[in-house]
Amino acid sequence: MIKTAPKFALILLASLALSACSAGADLASTPAIAATPKPVEVKIIGLNDFHGNIEPIRRPLRFTDDAGQQQQVYAAGAAYLTTAVETYRAKTEHSLTIAAGDLIGGSPLASSIFLDEPAIGAMNRLGLDFNAVGNHEFDRGWKELRRIQEGGCEKHTLRAPCAVENPYPGAEFTFLAANVIMPDGTSLFPGYGMKRFGEGDRAVSVGIIGLTLKDTPTLVTPSGVAGLDFTDEADAINGLIPALEEAGADAIVVTIHQGLTTQAGYNDKSCGGIDGPLLDILARLDPRIDVVISGHTHRAYICQYSAIDPARDFLVTSAGYGGSMLTDITLMIDPASGEVTAKSADNIIIQSVGTDREGNIAAPNPAFPQFAANADVAAYVEMYVAASRDAATRPVGKISGEARDPGPPTEETALGNLIADAQLFATRAAGAQIALMNNSGIRTSLIPAADGTISYGDIYTVQPFGNTLITKSFTGAQLLALLEQQFDDEGLVQTFSPSQGFAMVWDMTAPVGARVVEVTLDGDPVDPAGIYRVTMNSFLAAGGDGFTVFTQGTNTVTGPTDLDGMEAYLQTADIIQLPALGRMIAAQ
Structure with a gap:
């Protein structure tokens, strides 16, 4: 990218100045100057x-x-x-x-x-x-x-x-x-x-x-x-x-x-x-x-x-x-x-x-x-597509309606809650009491066929990352610090999708570090001195999305993949009813 005057233009200016100073110059004999190249389209x-x-x-x-x-x-x-x-x-x-x-x-x-x-x-x-x-x-x-x-x-x-x-x-x-x-x-x-x-x-x-x-x-x-x-x-x-x-x-x-x-x-x-x-x-x-x-x-x-x-x-x-x-x-x-x-x-x-x-x-x-x-x-x-067809079309269960993916990352949805419920179900044997899913990891809506059927391809498209489910122990104080990271100034503000029995009230008008107003598990306030078994996907477990407190957990148990957990949960009933909202509440 050349920002100075092009060489041929400088030569032209010098030539014109010389001609103007030359008495009796024969303009008819002045050599023709080449036309300027047209712009090149790219x-x-x-x-x-x-x-x-x-x-x-x-x-x-x-x-x-x-x-x-x-x-x-x-x-x-x-x-x-x-x-x-x-x-x-x-x-x-x-x-x-x-x-x-x-x-x-x-x-x-x-x-x-x-x-x-x-x-x-x-x-x-x-x-x-x-x-x-x-x-x-x-x-x-x-x-x-x-x-x-x-x-x-x-x-x-x-x-x-x-x-x-x-x-x-x-x-x-x-x-x-x-x-x-x-x-x-x-x-x-x-x-x-x-x-x-x-x-x-x-x-x-x-x-x-x-x-x-x-x-x-x-x-x-x-x-x-x-x-x-x-x-x-x-x-x-x-x-x-x-x-x-x-x-x-x-x-x-x-x-x-x-x-x-x-x-x-x-x-x-x-x-x-x-x-x-x-x-x-x-x-x-x-x-x-x-x-x-x-x-x-x-x-x-x-x-x-x-x-x-x-x-x-x-x-x-x-x-x-x-x-x-x-x-x-x-x-x-x-x-x-x-x-x-x-x-x-x-x-x-x-x-x-x-x-x-x-x-x-x-x-x-x-x-x-x-x-x-x-x-x-x-x-x-x-x-x-042909090579993937058998896996993609295999039925894995039925749900009661369309489960929409989150729009704003702080939006609670039935789909996010469904995923968290499935993760909790799949890790109960590891002592899980709470499962937390990151909304940014939900890639699309889960839309069943007319009879409610969901295929493996459907659940794969929702969670295509191949994560495993990890269960760790946290103190109540660590859990509360983790929940505050949803609303800090480090990266994207997003709420988790939590499993059944968990509820949280949050207030974005409060100062950073004090935006989690209330947290309960099965109706009881989270005790800062207590110990809680929490399940998350392997991306979050490694501190993904900036949730570094997840790395502080102890007594780690690695469970099934997120998709295997979802498939197993979908088979626990003829039709899985989509969860109600009200687990993550913004203060009014």
Whole structure:
């Protein structure tokens, strides 16, 4: 990115000055000066938070359109996303495709049960160029993530790799991790990459910096990132700008797994109601950046950040969740000056051929284009879906109605309470009295068939992380300190989903450390001097989500997996009634 006057312009100015001072100069004999090259168009396809959704998402995407109307569209699926990416790539000669993390992890069964190898295979076929690591890339640990990048069948998890493709070939695109530092001081993956387009005086280069959020260690099992240092995001980005300019970058794109929330529509450019943790990072970024592709919040937005800070004229984009959208970004680059002269972006909904839970084809929404499936990617996805079908469709029980996943992380839901009840049931033999489930670990709603039947694929999609259930002893004082961590200033504020018999009243207007107003177990107040047996998943047991008090427990007993516990609980009655609410109460 060259900010000084181009050489040919300086020569032109000198020539004109000399001509003006030359008496009797023959203007007709002055050599013609070459025309300034036209700007070069480069298209960037932005993706984020794919989460292994290789199949179309069964529930419709609901959103407000630009006219303020409520819309519903069946969307996503790797084969349809591939066609959409190819469609927008074809609109110009030069393009690249960039993702902002969480390609893998928190995935539906057809991808997750195979360690997300099919999600990577689908992205290889889509033609992804770069992906910034997100927090979920570390769900199975950094060594497994390296295998995902490099390929091979080395086993780092309980589940065996290479079950369908042997050997697994690895990612044909590059993971970027500018702020993930190994013990030897090197980054886990490269911090940046370059893509060059055109030749001669039409040549331009785009530099891409990729990274995850600094708080990743609080969002994954700590043992999976042990020894790694996650540094400040803005410092990591700004520190690489000189290297990119030295390498000749004419445009600089940041792809970061951190995001915003907004009150504006998915394709609104007003930045209306923009908020979220990415704002603090954006305010510190080098103004030479042109585009920030973001993620993590699962929100869709496009913000021209100069509306907030005129000194920082970059676009900030996010394409929602699960491959349900892509962001079509266009840069116009002056190859002579090395400047981006214009930029624009639009979020495009990937309307696919949707089906309901019974397999019936859903009518398309005529307000949005419907993409056809890419045949090669569709066949690849079906290979994995077929391999997972027996497990996915096996009935495991019935429930009395639809169990919705939490919206706000402090929302109590019947689904969260159901999971906690199942975990308590599965660990009674270990002396469990209370089970606590983190709302952020509930990935989707649990929606039964018409007769109430739930499949293994349904419960897997709700909890796809392969956690085991851990039971530990805590003093009442430790338990109360743990409950206060729901509302401290360290990371996300979220309440637990607790098991039957537990009740808590909380007040966010109280000072930090005094927000838990009342806690009872079977109607009796928790005794600070008492001992309580508490069950949690292995992610929480290691201090995940910032709940460090969980690591202080003693007399640890490892139980079944969370899914085995849920399946066993669902079989305790012909139909399991969804639990009532009222276990976690916000003070009025």
